[in-house]
Amino acid sequence: MNVFQTFRDLVVETLGALAAAGSLPAGLDLARVAVEPPRDPAHGDVSTNAALVLAKNAGQKPRAIAELLAARLGAHPDVAEAAVAGPGFVNLRLRDPFWQAQVPAIVAAGTGYGASTIGRGIAVNIEYVSANPTGPMHVGHGRGAVVGDALAALLAKTGFRVTREYYINDAGAQVDVLARSAHLRYLEALGEEIGAIPDGLYPGDYLKDVGRALARRDGDRWRGRPEAEWLAPVRDAAIAAMMALIREDLAALGIHHDVFTSERALHAAGAIDEAVALLESRGHIYVGVLEPPKGRVPDDWEPRPQTLFRATAFGDDVDRPLRKSDASWTYFAADIAYHRDKFRRGCPVMIDVWGADHKGYVKRMEAAVAAVTERAATLDVRICNLVHLLDKGEPVKMSKRAGTFVTLREVVDEVGKGVVRFMMLTRSNEAALDFDLAKVVEQSKDNPVFYVQYAHARAASVRRNAAEAFAGAALDDSTLASADVTHLTVAEELALVRLLAAWPRVVETAATAHEPHRVAYYLAEVAAGFHGLWNKGNETESLRFIVASDRALSLARLALVRATQIVIASGLAVMGVDPVEELR
RNA sequence: GCGCCCGUAGCUCAGCGGAUAGAGCGUCGGCCUCCGGAGCCGAAGGUCACAGGUUCGAAUCCUGUCGGGCGCGCCA
Structure with missing residues (x-):
């Protein structure tokens, strides 16, 4: 169905015929032969660089090859004219019936038109959103969600076997903070006066529901008890509630993941110990002392021996620590295990969609994937730049503290899911994006x-x-x-x-x-x-x-x-x- | 200091190895007895930051310089 592919096949076939006729050497490498639309329509409908690319290895002048090619291509029934142009392009102008015939073909294909099989059923895992389960999603998360979802749809349409995945960061210190915040709301729901939310805890009203639900479910059993008793159960309940909230936000955008993977579950299953042991057995782990970053030494820097992954052997700038000073695993160590897990589930092609704040993390992750899969898998990290939320050209001031924080859900409810999704794709993911609430609904x-x-x-x-x-x-x-x-x-x-x-x-x-x-x-x-x-x-x-x-x-x-x-x-x-x- | 990203028309940005570098907005000039004028057509406007290099060919790849953004052990 891709007309350019059709004509590339024809060009390749014609080159073969020229070789068979002795006009070209046999066995030329045709990898760089391209058939594309010319930039200027005046040059024709399709254009090939074949003669330019082959000239050197064929030992002939580009224009000489182009003349041979044009003579044969010009005889094809769909070709009205084959002309040599510039340094050796062959431009084809196609007959009207060829173009006219595209119309019924498109109508017959319906919205499936454009599908292809270039993915050859290869399994691709695309991980996107993966917002921390500590609150509702903001507009920046929305961009990653839309970019990831559209990319997944593109890959599915081109014949890849796509898994849409969400990684739940439910194992770090921040979910403990979430638990403490929820516990406070729980006390509030029991009728206690809690006053202002202390610094360092999540102040959002969305946790009030969690507190009330806890009070309904557990009564006052966590009141006045030491944190060690209630932290885990409150945390589990709060995470579940936050993930439900996030799934609702995603559903409002029409986004549904196939797989949700829990970081905590990876810890519990020993997947991290296993992944690190694997790297160790391959000699990629050692204990060493890192140099402080030059030109900007942290105040509390002190040299310390650490368990390090030899990321520099795989293209990273420095080796990366896997254990914190309390001997627990770093986030990176868990992420290595996670990507190994994706690979072992049968995905040789992985895509991660991350926010701009994680840009500095890309190289080490690529290095880790190379190491843990022995270069059998590829990882492409797509970084989504910032979204500047505006209203009539003025920046929308957002402050979590002042309660003027605009959530993704509010924006979706205001302008509609289609508008949000389209606007998020009007820039390359690498570029910052202005999202003006007034402009996007303008007709x-x-x-x-x-x-x-x-x-x-x-x-x-x-x-x-x-x-x-x-x-x-x-x-x-x-x-x-x-x-x-x-x-x-x-x-x-x-x-x-x-x-x-x-x-x-x-x-x-x-x-x-x-x-x-x-x-x-x-x-x-x-x-x-x-x-x-x-x-x-x-x-x-x-x-x-x-x-x-x-x-x-x-x-x-x-x-x-x-x-x-x-x-x-x-x-x-x-x-x-x-x-x-x-x-x- | 190191790394990554960015520098293209007045503005916001596409293009990322091909032939005279594109779009929208803005500016100027046209088109409503009209299938929805919420649109269309045309004009003006660019040494693709700068300097080298690779190539038949560079906005696109490489090196360097300048300018802007972000990141840089025990956060996730």
Whole structure:
């Protein structure tokens, strides 16, 4: 279905024929041969660099190879013209029937259009969100959630076997703080005066429910008792409540993970001891003293022998400690065990989506994965930069203390899940993102969500009008898929078809690069193409989609409208956004 | 000090080995007896921070410089 792949196959086949004919040496490495859309449409429909890439090894001039290639490609029935250009590109212009035929193919494929098998069923584990279970999610978490989920959808669409996973950080000191905070709310629920929440504890009102639930369940059995007695049970209850809250927040965004893995469970199962023992047996562990960081020595620095992972052997800058001074495992040690666990569950490809504050952690994790899987697995860490929450251009002041903290849920409830999801994908994940609460619901062209949905709604509107104009005529997809598309001859129509036909390639490149934001940019292009065509109809009556006097022409154009709608819906599906039929 | 990310049009950003570097906003000029003008078309605007290098070809890869952000043992 990917037209560029189709023509790459043709180019490769043609190169083989040239070799067989003795015009080229046999056995050339074709890995770098690419078939792509030319940047400038004036250069044709598809372009290949084959001659440029092969010239050196073939011992021939690029243009000479290009001439040979063009002569043969030009004879293909779908090719109208094969031209050599620039230093040795071969540009192909394809015949209209080839493009026209794309329309029924898209309509027949439906929103599954763009799917491919390049993933070959390889198992990919994508871990995203993994917010600490200490409170509701904030907007920054939302970005990671959306990026991870859209990437998962992209990979699934390209034939990977995807596991969506959430790692619950339920083992550290912060969940003890959570427990103490919840215990205080529990005392409050029992009627005690607790006053201001002390520094260092979580002040949020969301813990009041947890306190009340504890009071209902356990009565006053934890009142006046030493912390050692109540810490564990209160903690477990609080974590469960926080995870329920987080799952609700995610559900409001339409996000559902397949697997939740508990850090605490890894500790309990001895997985960390096992992973560290494994590294030790391979000689990657030693006891040593780290140098203090240069130029910025912490005040309380004192040299201390530590259990260290030889991360420098795997590309990291320094070796990393695995045990704290109280002999318990560091977070990193647990994370090594966790990634080993993912690998042992059968995932050779791992993706982690993290917040910008964890950027400094990437190298050591990659090193650990290399060490623990003996380089049999890959880890790609996608870092999501900050989200700046604005309202009419002014930064929204957020302070946990002052109670002006805006949660993800509040934003989703205010502007809608589709808007949040789309906006989170309008920037490369590496770049900081402005999210303006006022702007994202604005109905104008500078709001990409609106612009794309508007195109989809207009397409739906045309189809409704067509049902009236051709009362009684069948306009369902199977009818449209058999429309006589040779009526699609207007340059702008064929330009839109070319754009629609690029969708499978966009899916593949975005999936391969792990960059879901490319889908948002592509959809904006499709919308622009459709709006442009729409306006042609406003200017010239014969160019409208519906020409009441010519049913055959109208059916062909309606097929194109339907194909546009399908591609937009298909793209929105990857992003997790529901397409709208009308904007009112 | 070291590491990572960033520096592209007035602004916000795509492009990340291909041929004359793109989009939106903003500016200027056009298009409503019109399938939704919430839109469309056109113009002006760039030594792709700077300097070297690799390559047939560099905004894209490498090295260095300058400028901005983030991180740097017992937090997770």
